[in-house]
Amino acid sequence: MNQPHEHENWIERATALLDQSADNLDAETLSRLNRARQAALAQRRVITRRWAWSAGLAGAAVALFGVAVGLHHRFDEPTLGSPTAASTPASDIDFLTSDDDALDLYENLDFYAWLEKHGGDPRG
């Protein structure tokens, strides 16, 4: 029966022989291994570059979106409180409904135009 140290010696010798066989590969095999490694790494560079481009584009898109939102907010903000734009329909309605004379004038614009043309005054 083998002793433990004999067992280890045998394993050491076996691994040393294996190391030797790996170290003594011929030039052509080493060249092919090198090409295989470079091809695998080139694939990684493509993946990395594609990822970087995607990340860059995503970042640019987010930034662009932020700028667009900011500009929209900036240009919209004054007009929201402006009576000339946002409240114009409401002011028209106010004008038409708050004053009876104004409503009368609006309804009889044609008549007043005719009157002005003929120089008459309906009120006397």
Added chain:
Amino acid sequence: MASPICLMTAFDDGRANMQANDDARAIEQFMRGVERRALRMAEFATRSRDEALDLVQDAMFAFVRNYSTRPGAEWPPLFWRVLDSRLNDWHRRQRVRGRWWFKPGDASGDDDFLSEAPDAREPGPFARMADGEASAALEIALRELPLRQRQAFLLRLWEGLDVADAASAMRCSEGSVKTHLSRALANLRRALEAHR
């Protein structure tokens, strides 16, 4: 004048490129360190250098594609796992091919099919070992081991993986690794002992 967004993007790209270059150097160094042993391991399994080179290249591609972003400490068991998977696939294909073309009905389905072959052990290599050609004898003895036993021996004792990493690489339990290794040592010793 470049906008701040462009500058930020360029800065990020530059930093990403530097990091990518460092990672590429690290992974190249790792693969350069293991590729020869990987080739020998595949050669023991396939008995063909061309087939072994194809398998190693395939393993490199798969490893880089799937695991290159993982921490470097995780690379060894992952790389050997990828290669082990390729070797298993290759063995399955060979077994199917053998079943159809050479030995119909002789496939037992276990890992020990090589040791059951009638010419599994020849006296020649052992005689050459007595003449000092221990390397060739060892190579033949290793080739004749069942795949799992050989992988356990090579990963544990040659590659130096611990039991847990070897189990991860071989996708089996730690107990299975110990069993495969024990059988591998017994078979190899038996094959080489007569020539000491």
